[in-house]
Amino acid sequence: MVVRFLKSNNASAFFILPLVAIAIWALGFFQAPVLPVKHTMPFYELLVGPVAGIPWLSTLIALFLVIAEAFLLNYIVNENEVLPKKSSLPGLFYIVFISNNCSMLELHPLLFANLFLLFALSKILNSYRKDLAFSQVFDAGLLISVATLFYFPCIVFFPVIGIALVIFRPFLWREWVISFIGVLVPYIFVVTWYFWNDVLDYLLYDKIFFPMVFKTQPAELSPSFYFMISTGWLIVLLSFGKLFSGLGGGSQKTKKALVLMLWLFSFAGLSLLLAPGISTKYFSLLVIPLAVICSNYFLRIKKELWGELLFLIFFVSIFVNLIITIF
Numbered sequence: 001m002v003v004r005f006l007k008s009n010n011a012s013a014f015f016i017l018p019l020v021a022i023a024i025w026a027l028g029f030f031q032a033p034v035l036p037v038k039h040t041m042p043f044y045e046l047l048v049g050p051v052a053g054i055p056w057l058s059t060l061i062a063l064f065l066v067i068a069e070a071f072l073l074n075y076i077v078n079e080n081e082v083l084p085k086k087s088s089l090p091g092l093f094y095i096v097f098i099s100n101n102c103s104m105l106e107l108h109p110l111l112f113a114n115l116f117l118l119f120a121l122s123k124i125l126n127s128y129r130k131d132l133a134f135s136q137v138f139d140a141g142l143l144i145s146v147a148t149l150f151y152f153p154c155i156v157f158f159p160v161i162g163i164a165l166v167i168f169r170p171f172l173w174r175e176w177v178i179s180f181i182g183v184l185v186p187y188i189f190v191v192t193w194y195f196w197n198d199v200l201d202y203l204l205y206d207k208i209f210f211p212m213v214f215k216t217q218p219a220e221l222s223p224s225f226y227f228m229i230s231t232g233w234l235i236v237l238l239s240f241g242k243l244f245s246g247l248g249g250g251s252q253k254t255k256k257a258l259v260l261m262l263w264l265f266s267f268a269g270l271s272l273l274l275a276p277g278i279s280t281k282y283f284s285l286l287v288i289p290l291a292v293i294c295s296n297y298f299l300r301i302k303k304e305l306w307g308e309l310l311f312l313i314f315f316v317s318i319f320v321n322l323i324i325t326i327f
Helices: 002-006 013-031 042-051 053-080 089-097 109-126 134-148 152-169 173-198 200-213 225-247 252-274 281-300 305-327
Strands: none
Touching: 002 013, 002 089, 002 305, 013 053, 013 089, 013 305, 042 053, 042 109, 053 089, 053 109, 089 281, 089 305, 109 134, 109 152, 109 252, 109 281, 134 152, 134 173, 134 252, 152 173, 152 200, 152 252, 173 200, 173 305, 225 281, 225 305, 252 281
């Protein structure tokens, strides 16, 4: 039922998407953690530090971010013809994928990183068929660089700027140089500040290298988690199958955008190698491309009843897993 309503880009999304997010995240308030800010990147420590010890407030901010990012993803996808039809499904899948486990129901660094990655994606897609895209590629580089200052493994996305330029733009060497300058600018300011205060070693070792070397251990997982995650990955596998079988359809921009989603998914997978531990929240960088790819599957699916049933099973399994884990 929800999938059918959100297949079209109508006003119902303004009510359904927040309701879905609130329904899931309401459970998170029962087990809201005190957030660790030690060994985290500078921007995350700066913004989250004041609310880290107030679990309900940090969880509320995280919920707001998830809802805002879902609407932002919907806008980007629909405005830039990423999918063959306008819909609100990308926002729906963004919410359920980034909220499917207790460890994800907190104000973790990847929520901030995803926000800046979404803005960077918007800039990249807006560069399509422009005579000159200097401001777009500079902004994209700068935004991805800022994302790394919340969550350092986002550094794997730097090559995506070049890949996007190859996909969407004719070769203009100045655009490549300008995008690289955009990447450097935030780090010039941050490194200068740490150097000026004689704590540059603190940035390098405590913020960047320590989390990658001394990884946190994974928590024990319940059988309900494995059922939920299996259902989710079944949707993902079916979506990739539909994508590869129908990549030739749609407009030229749609095809190029979906190819970019495949690259984003690949590099997001690489970020797991740099993650500071083994936890479902570190898969959050995969959520943006997965939300788009899965939306493509549900838009093209012919048997609507199958799509509704598949989503319902996944959605219910999320609740069952959260209830078992929390209570």
